[in-house]
Amino acid sequence: MKEKFRNLLISLLIFCQNLNAETNLGTLNTVQNGFGTVEECKSSKDEDSECKVDLYESLKDVLNFTTTNQCISTKTELKESGVSIPKCPKSEDQVKGLDNTYPTVGIFALYNGRNDSFIYDLANNYLNSNKSGKFNLVLPKDEIDSLKKNSKLLKLLNNPRVNIVPVLTTPKVKKWMQDSFEFTMINGKPALYQLDHYRESEMDLKDRLACQLAKQCNIPYYVPPDILDPSNADSSGLNSGGNLEILPGGTFYTGTIQTQGFGKNISSSDKIPYRTKVQESQRKSLEKAGNKVLDLDVSFLTVGHVDEIVNVVKTNRPAPCDFAIMLANSKLAIDLMEKAASESKGKATFNMDLFIISNAYAEDQRPRCSGTSYIGLEYNYRNKIMSKEELQRIYASNCIDGSPVEDFISSDEFKIIKRQNLGQESPASISSIMEKNKALIINELKETSGCENPEIIDVPVFFRNGVSYTPDLVNGVVESPPGEASNVMLPRSYFGPFDTYLQDKLGEYGIDTTYVHDMGYHLELGEVHCGSNTARICE
Amino acid sequence: MIKFFICLVSLKFSLMVLAKKSEVIIEGNFKVQGLYNSVKLQLIKDDDYKLLIYPDSSTQFCEYKVKRITSPQRLKNKRGLIYANLVNECDLKGNDEEMSQFWKEIKMIDIDYQFHNDFKKLEGQVQLSNLNKTYNAKAIMKLVSQRVN
Numbered sequence: 001m002k003e004k005f006r007n008l009l010i011s012l013l014i015f016c017q018n019l020n021a022e023t024n025l026g027t028l029n030t031v032q033n034g035f036g037t038v039e040e041c042k043s044s045k046d047e048d049s050e051c052k053v054d055l056y057e058s059l060k061d062v063l064n065f066t067t068t069n070q071c072i073s074t075k076t077e078l079k080e081s082g083v084s085i086p087k088c089p090k091s092e093d094q095v096k097g098l099d100n101t102y103p104t105v106g107i108f109a110l111y112n113g114r115n116d117s118f119i120y121d122l123a124n125n126y127l128n129s130n131k132s133g134k135f136n137l138v139l140p141k142d143e144i145d146s147l148k149k150n151s152k153l154l155k156l157l158n159n160p161r162v163n164i165v166p167v168l169t170t171p172k173v174k175k176w177m178q179d180s181f182e183f184t185m186i187n188g189k190p191a192l193y194q195l196d197h198y199r200e201s202e203m204d205l206k207d208r209l210a211c212q213l214a215k216q217c218n219i220p221y222y223v224p225p226d227i228l229d230p231s232n233a234d235s236s237g238l239n240s241g242g243n244l245e246i247l248p249g250g251t252f253y254t255g256t257i258q259t260q261g262f263g264k265n266i267s268s269s270d271k272i273p274y275r276t277k278v279q280e281s282q283r284k285s286l287e288k289a290g291n292k293v294l295d296l297d298v299s300f301l302t303v304g305h306v307d308e309i310v311n312v313v314k315t316n317r318p319a320p321c322d323f324a325i326m327l328a329n330s331k332l333a334i335d336l337m338e339k340a341a342s343e344s345k346g347k348a349t350f351n352m353d354l355f356i357i358s359n360a361y362a363e364d365q366r367p368r369c370s371g372t373s374y375i376g377l378e379y380n381y382r383n384k385i386m387s388k389e390e391l392q393r394i395y396a397s398n399c400i401d402g403s404p405v406e407d408f409i410s411s412d413e414f415k416i417i418k419r420q421n422l423g424q425e426s427p428a429s430i431s432s433i434m435e436k437n438k439a440l441i442i443n444e445l446k447e448t449s450g451c452e453n454p455e456i457i458d459v460p461v462f463f464r465n466g467v468s469y470t471p472d473l474v475n476g477v478v479e480s481p482p483g484e485a486s487n488v489m490l491p492r493s494y495f496g497p498f499d500t501y502l503q504d505k506l507g508e509y510g511i512d513t514t515y516v517h518d519m520g521y522h523l524e525l526g527e528v529h530c531g532s533n534t535a536r537i538c539e
Numbered sequence: 540m541i542k543f544f545i546c547l548v549s550l551k552f553s554l555m556v557l558a559k560k561s562e563v564i565i566e567g568n569f570k571v572q573g574l575y576n577s578v579k580l581q582l583i584k585d586d587d588y589k590l591l592i593y594p595d596s597s598t599q600f601c602e603y604k605v606k607r608i609t610s611p612q613r614l615k616n617k618r619g620l621i622y623a624n625l626v627n628e629c630d631l632k633g634n635d636e637e638m639s640q641f642w643k644e645i646k647m648i649d650i651d652y653q654f655h656n657d658f659k660k661l662e663g664q665v666q667l668s669n670l671n672k673t674y675n676a677k678a679i680m681k682l683v684s685q686r687v688n
Contacts, residue, residue: 176615198617237616263664263675264651302651303616401606412646413606413624416668424673464622465649465666523607525615 055166058144062154066162071217072106072190072535073132081132084482088185088538089250094289095193095222097246098185100478100486101314101323102536104130105190107477108165108213109532110138110175113146114520116383120153121516122477122489122532127161129479129487129512136163136217138177138209140170150383165216171209172199176526177533178307179240181210184222190535191220194227195244196278198235219535226281238265239278242305242530243298247441248312248323249448252291254279255298255306261427264466265304272299294444296437300430302466307475307529309434310441313457313488314480316510320450324509325441326457328474330421331431333460333498337414340497341406344398373402377494378519386517395496400470405495417469421462430463457505460498467525470495471518473502475527477534485510491518491527561585567680569665576635578642580678582608582621590623590648594633601629603648611654618651618664644669650678 055068078085083103089096107126111119123135137157139147147154173180180200184193192210200208205223214221226232226239237243243255257266257274266274275283275295283293298304311326371380372394386394398405408414421430438456445454459474468475471491480486488506492515493499503513516528565582569592581591588605603623611619625646631639645667652663663678 179615235617302618302620411624412670415670416647416673419671420668420673465620465651467620524609524613525620530615 055139055141055144055164058148059164062148063158063162063164065158065160066164067134067160068164068166069216069218071108071134071136071163071165071213071219072537073134075537075539077132078103078105078537083132085537085539086482094291095184095186095191095286096250096289096291097252098183098536098538099246099248099250099323100312100536101248101480102538103482104133104479104534105537106134106136106163106217106535107479107532108136108138108177108534110140110171110177111143111147112140112170112175113143114382115175115531116150116153117381117385117517118520118528118531120156120385121514122528123156123162125487125489125514125516126477126479127156127159129489129514130481132161133479134161134163135159136165138165138167138171138213140167142169152385165213167212171212172203173197173209174199175521175531176240176242177209178242178526178530180208181213181533182241182244183533183535185536185538186220186222189220190537191222193222193224195241196227196233196239197241198233198237198239201233201235224282225285226278229281232277232281234276234278236265236276236278238276238298238304240305241533242303242307242526244282245306245310245312247294247325247445247449249445249450250291251294251444251448252286253294253296253306253310253441253444254282255301255304255309256295257299257304258295258297259299259428259433262299262466264299264302292444292448294440296440297433300427300433300463300466303525305530308468308472309437309461309474311459311474311476311478311529313478313506313509313511314484314486315455316485317455321453321455323449323451324455324457325445326459326474326476327438327441328434328461328468328472329431329458330434330462332458332501333462333470334418334422336460336497336501337400337405337409340398341409344404344406368397369399369402369404372397372399372494374519374523376402377517378523381517382520394494395499398496400495405497413464417462417464420464455509457502457509459502468522468527470498471522472527473498475529477528477532479534485512487512487514489514489516489528491516491522561589563683564588565661565680566683567661567663567678569667569676569678571641571667571674571676574638574641576638578631578638580680584684588621589626590621592629592631592642592648594631594635594638597631597633599631599633601631601642602626611652618653619661621648621650621652621663623648646670652678652680654682 109122126135179197181195182193183190192214194210205211245253260272286293296306301308309328313324315324400408442454461468461472471493473490476488476490478486478488506513518528521527521531561583563581563583567580568577570577579593583589588608590603591600593600604626605623607622609620611617629642631642647668649666650663652661659682661680665676665678667674667676
């Protein structure tokens with residue numbers, strides 16, 4: 001017995017020492033920052049070890065195949081899986097962004113005991129669509145018991161390609177993995193670029209989520225100049241991740257306030273066009289490192305992040321035009337709803353390519369929109385996987401947040417939303433702002449990507465008071481296998497005309513679509529992309 | 540025995556009525572630019588959340604059904620939300636004809652609110668929409684109950 005205990009102790013000591021082992025990414029201590037000051041994450045090893053030991057004890061019987069300090073797949077692993085790694089952009093000694101057309105090596109999401117379905121869908125989709133990338137589950141100690149109760153989820157997660165990132169408590173940024181940091185690249189290796197998040201701004205760097213991940217994953221950690229100047233921290237939501245993304249060609253894009261009258265993410269004394277101090281400083285440092293930064297207008301958005309309205313996917317078209325931009329288009333959304341309403345009158349079912357529905361609704365005796373309210377979908381399915389039959393019934397019902405689509409489009413609410421999205425003069429309509437954003441993106445891509453005619457994929461999304469009404473189909477996670485078109489993991493909108501339209505449209509470009517139940521995220525103003533973070537690679 | 544039974548049934552009925560009594564979650568005032576008088580508001584909870592609007596000197600009120608409500612602690616951004624739609628007609632008869640006319644046409648109320656330091660005072664940026672126009676307004680409110688979560 002004593003010998004067993006001694007062996008266990010020795011194993012744990014070796015395991016804990018390996019937490020800071022050198023990987024092919026180099027160690028934290030040797031990494032130099034290309035454009036700012038590097039503040040190394042000063043590890044409190046005692047705390048880390050305590051956490052790991054607890055985790056080891058708690059999960060060793062149920063997650064015996066998972067890893068704990070291998071967050072991203074190595075180049076060797078990628079090559080052994082037959083993945084050919086694309087070349088990096090030039091100026092390799094500087095910080096660069098990798099857009100969504102580069103392959104992923106790891107994805108991160110937080111388990112909080114109320115998002116089992118989200119984690120299940122995301123992990124399942126990622127592990128199936130990617131040959132070698134790692135799915136990282138950030139797991140607060142307090143949530144271990146909750147996780148252990150879900151045998152279906154545990155069975156999926158008990159996989160050597162799943163890496164558990166144990167944390168003592170839920171991070172301040174909570175489930176919004178996108179918001180604390182952005183994955184960038186230096187010398188072909190992923191690097192964590194610290195962003196300013198209002199919930200973390202008063203914390204020591206070593207306690208922030210990005211630093212904890214950097215320590216546990218042995219990924220270089222960058223602290224740009226805007227973070228080092230405390231006078232910058234203005235608690236603006238514009239500073240967070242999700243509001244700094246990358247276009248093909250390498251240009252960073254961010255959302256700023258460019259239109260008067262919405263009064264969101266701005267005070268009455270701020271002048272328009274408006275960038276936060278953090279954004280100003282961030283722009284300077286990125287430009288100093290040889291990057292371009294494009295401002296897009298997010299004035300109408302309550303959260304104010306570009307990932308609510310723009311995404312990038314890889315298509316099956318030949319290079320250099322082997323990508324497309326997904327753009328929120330409220331006119332398309334409204335057209336699809338009006339068309340669905342006119343077809344829905346006197347007709348209970350419709351056909352879809354993916355789901356062959358044979359009168360699923362007609363056979364169901366429940367009221368037509370039963371179970372389709374967003375609060376109901378969140379509450380009933382946060383920890384339970386929906387059956388195919390129920391999913392088919394919900395799609396066939398043609399309901400939006402508990403209302404038949406034909407009732408919704410004849411409501412005063414819809415009339416006002418339609419005006420605000422399409423026809424309003426003051427402040428400007430959302431569609432006119434999105435048209436300007438589209439022109440800015442196309443011009444930038446023409447200059448930097450080598451593609452003369454970049455493709456745009458319109459995405460049905462409409463807004464009430466700056467918040468996407470249905471789950472925002474732009475805000476998906478993009479996984480792009482080398483040499484192939486992307487797989488996109490989208491929030492499920494539960495409205496057939498939207499999901500089917502986009503799935504068909506993406507399919508025309510060779511892009512596969514899978515869905516994630518993210519209603520608990522949608523109701524709190526984010527979606528799948530906001531709830532995850534993705535490391536990409538090049539060489 | 541029959542009297543005792545009747546008494547029990549009455550007691551149960553009274554308790555049910557009491558249990559259904561609305562709970563006030565938030566109360567405060569809307570101030571709309573261009574309108575002299577503010578109106579009072581109450582967020583209440585019985586079976587559903589409702590937003591009630593009524594003039595200072597009146598017991599008449601307009602009822603808006605809350606479609607979405609969340610507190611800032613749970614949201615991605617800092618503000619909590621209350622989105623509400625008019626239930627029937629809004630007819631605030633009173634001395635202030637201009638105010639009555641204004642509210643008669645308001646179909647949607649969207650409030651983005653923030654807590655102040657003491658966690659009881661709330662300030663809201665408000666959009667009031669009729670079919671043709673959206674007005675910006677302010678709401679000064681206080682938390683009566685901790686129910687919004």
